[in-house]
Amino acid sequence: MTINEIVKPFTAYFSLNNGLSDNKPALRRFLSQMPGMYADDEAFRAAIGEGDRLAYEFHELGIPESDGNLAFGTSIVYPGKVGAEYYMTKGHYHNVLDTAEVYYCIGGHGLMLMENPEGEWDAQPFAPGNAVYVPGRYAHRSINTGKEPLITFYVFRADAGHDYGTIETKGFRKIVVEDPDGGHPSIVDNPKWK
Numbered sequence: 001m002t003i004n005e006i007v008k009p010f011t012a013y014f015s016l017n018n019g020l021s022d023n024k025p026a027l028r029r030f031l032s033q034m035p036g037m038y039a040d041d042e043a044f045r046a047a048i049g050e051g052d053r054l055a056y057e058f059h060e061l062g063i064p065e066s067d068g069n070l071a072f073g074t075s076i077v078y079p080g081k082v083g084a085e086y087y088m089t090k091g092h093y094h095n096v097l098d099t100a101e102v103y104y105c106i107g108g109h110g111l112m113l114m115e116n117p118e119g120e121w122d123a124q125p126f127a128p129g130n131a132v133y134v135p136g137r138y139a140h141r142s143i144n145t146g147k148e149p150l151i152t153f154y155v156f157r158a159d160a161g162h163d164y165g166t167i168e169t170k171g172f173r174k175i176v177v178e179d180p181d182g183g184h185p186s187i188v189d190n191p192k193w194k
């Protein structure tokens, strides 16, 4: 570790009400930044046509990406759907594939959808108080299946990096859609999965 990578003790504030921090501006992801990621292209075009929507935002504090450091912050996925598919993050693998991550749910309801290159997949429930463990080798995507913002606090080793390309190309095996009878979330095969 070089001298400018030494982090001094500090405290960051994240609101328990909306997940936002005043330490650093959040990085915002609008629907238009996720072309092709939702299953229903027509519904996606229609959604963008009505004016772009903020799908999620997250705080990345800029901790040096070196071994021994921890990256942490909040992620806020807003309620909404593209067609029947709930708003979600892009999702990613870690560049250092065997890096795990913990997400602690502060507010809202949803699912953490995961899959690994071995073909296993899983979905764990986000509800206030739940800490979801994402093991190494699992790509992960947060999905808001509720009516309130889904707010999570995450921690992972800072040198893990993000691999977005694999998911952008292949997609996840599963998608989470609102069931037409009853409005409950259901996990179904992704018709676009490659």
Ligand SMILES: O=P(O)(O)OC[C@H]1O[C@H](O)[C@H](O)[C@@H](O)[C@@H]1O
Residues within 6 Å of the ligand: 058, 073, 074, 075, 089, 090, 091, 092, 140, 141, 154, 155, 162
């Ligand atoms: O990176 P995305 O898949 O777009 O998700 C947004 C963010 O979600 C979480 O907060 C992760 O811990 C971040 O590392 C990630 O960048």
Ligand SMILES: [Fe+2]
Residues within 6 Å of the ligand: 092, 093, 094, 101, 140, 156
């Ligand atoms: Fe991650």
